[in-house]
Amino acid sequence: MLDGEVSAVAVGRSRESPAHPTPRPPRWAVRYRVHAAVCDMVCALLAGIAAVFLRFGDLTPYVMPYVVLSGALPVLWVGVVGLNRAYEPRLIGVGSEEFRRIAQCGFTLMAGVAIAAYVTKTELARGYVVVALPLVTVFTLCARYGLRRGLHGRRARGEDCMRRVVAVGHPAGIAELAARFRRERYHGMEIVAACLPYDASGKEVEGVPVLGDFTDVPLVVGQARADTVAVLACPELDGTALRRLAWRLERTRTDLVVAPALMEVAGPRTTIRPVAGLPLLHVEHPELAGVRQLIKNVFDRLVAGVALILMSPVMAAVAIAVRTSSPGPALFRQTRVGKDGVAFTMLKFRTMRQDAEARKVELVSDGHGVLFKIRQDPRVTPLGSRLRRHSLDELPQLINVLRGQMSLVGPRPPLPEEVARYGDDVRRRLVVRPGMTGLWQVNGRSDLSWEESVRLDLRYVENWSLMLDLQILWKTWSAVARGAGAY
Structure with a gap:
């Protein structure tokens, strides 16, 4: 080693200060991991007991080995989850990787049990395995979701x-x-x-x-x-x-x-590929056409059709209430811009007075950017305010989804005057169908700034997947129930 290199190393060591002790994991992370392990053991035990009674119905001498196996299942399950590194601190409380690894553990354990039974020629009731292992996976996923919601609540309250x-x-x-x-x-x-x-x-x-x-x-x-x-x-x-x-x-x-x-690109679109000793980040193009989009379109229309049938009594009641509460039609029709800039007529239940468009010139928007938003809009009727709070006014958009003009999940459907003011980056939102809900819906709705709304819409376009759609649909229920950011 050269003298210069020795001195450089010495300087580097001196700047690192006196040896800092290896940091221990924070208490909240340790507590979460302990709670997760305990919940996993309880879920495995419950799944094993449920499988015994569902498969055999009662306790007989023939069933006792499966009772013992159910007692050992918690230890086996926690071991598999630990080997799959599903307790890692970096996975705590964010992202889908924690849930993906739990699902992998279910498949791994089922395959392992099947192979072990075949190699050892052990007589094992297939009904027990088919019930117990999927149940333990489902129970564990639900328990982890509950733990995560609790952790998010503590973070929202500012706890350490x-x-x-x-x-x-x-x-x-x-x-x-x-x-x-x-x-x-x-x-x-x-x-x-x-x-x-x-x-x-x-x-x-x-x-x-x-x-x-x-x-x-x-x-x-x-x-x-x-x-x-x-x-x-x-x-x-x-x-x-x-x-x-x-x-x-x-x-x-x-x-x-x-x-x-590279911003707003994540998930399966990015992979690390070592080439000539360099870790290259490979970025795949988003799939905006092809089989996956066909599956999305079929899924959207199927769900919209079923939802229209199930929600028809509610929609009829809302329509009658709108007609009787204020003068004017029950439905409000407005031109919006859809995929590739094609205009369409979006349907909503009317929440404003008939002269709302004429009175718009008298009002000043609360927001910045191209969106026109007013927290206390005098044009909104009392019934309309309640409908907006829980997004009931948007139920007729299921018809737009059924027609193929909108999607269940996507960017917010913009007005033509908004699109006229779009820059090149913002126009990226128009490469997919607009949605009834989206990342903007589950992350603040009208409370979002224009820049934040655009960022969320672009994130969705760049990272679309059917699993992301399902996650957004799941979160939409709680966002609609809370009514936060709706006005």
Whole structure:
């Protein structure tokens, strides 16, 4: 080793400060993992007991081995879940990876039991296996969902159950990341300190204190009691510098996450492919046509047709109430812009007075951007306000879905005058059908700013999948029940 290299290493070690102890997982993370393991054992036990009674009906000497197997199932299940790394702290409380791994565990355990029974020639009632293992998977997924909802509630109340993050990058990127984490607290990350390319100690970025430059990251991690370092895209941190930073953070077992410059693209569209020793991020194009879109269209129309049949009594009652509560028709027809800029007539129950459009010129929008929004709109009728709060006025849009003009899930259907003011990036929203609900619906509705609404719509377009649609539809029920952001 050359003298210069020795001195560089010595300087690097001196800047890391006195050896900081390896940080322990925060108490809330340990508590969550313990609760998850206990819930998994209870779910396995209940699934085993249910399988015994559903398959055999009563307890006889022949059934006793299956009772013993049901007693051992919790330990076996927790072992499989642990081996599949479904208790990792990085999966806690955010994303679908935790649920995906639980589902994988169900398939793995079923395959393992079948193979073991075949190899050992053990007589095993197939009915018991077919009932117990799917049940334990379903029970566990429901239990994890309940734990996650509880964790999100504590985060929304401001309790100390967040991952402490040191952000490394330029001020603009750090400011945007900090704003997002504060806006979406359910992700469970909070930026507690920042490191810039240059030494700006004593200053702040979006309320986050700057505690050093890039060379001070390990020291800042110890000072801020952080457990994660988030590196944003910046030319100063090239591959070699990032590798050295990872080595230094490895000593304290601090997690390192790297945010690529590509925004709003996630999930199955991105894969890491090593080529010539370089970890290349491969980005697939979104599937906006083909078989998957055909499946989405069939699903939309099938669900819309069934929903129209089931909701027809409710829609008839709402129509009668609208007609009798104020003068005018029950339905309100308005031109909206759909896929590829094609205009269509969107149907809604009328929630405003008949002269609403004429009075619009007298009003001033509360929002910024191209949307016209008023929290206390004097044109809205008392009944209309209640219909809007729980989105009952949007039920006739099921007819638009059945006609193929809209989708159950998609970007918000815009007005022609809004589209006329779109920039090139915003027009990306028009490559898919607009939806009755979407990420904008489950993340604040009318409380969102114009920029945030566009960002959510673009995120949906770039990352569409049928599973994402199902997740949004599931979350829509709670958003509609709460009525938050609807006016």
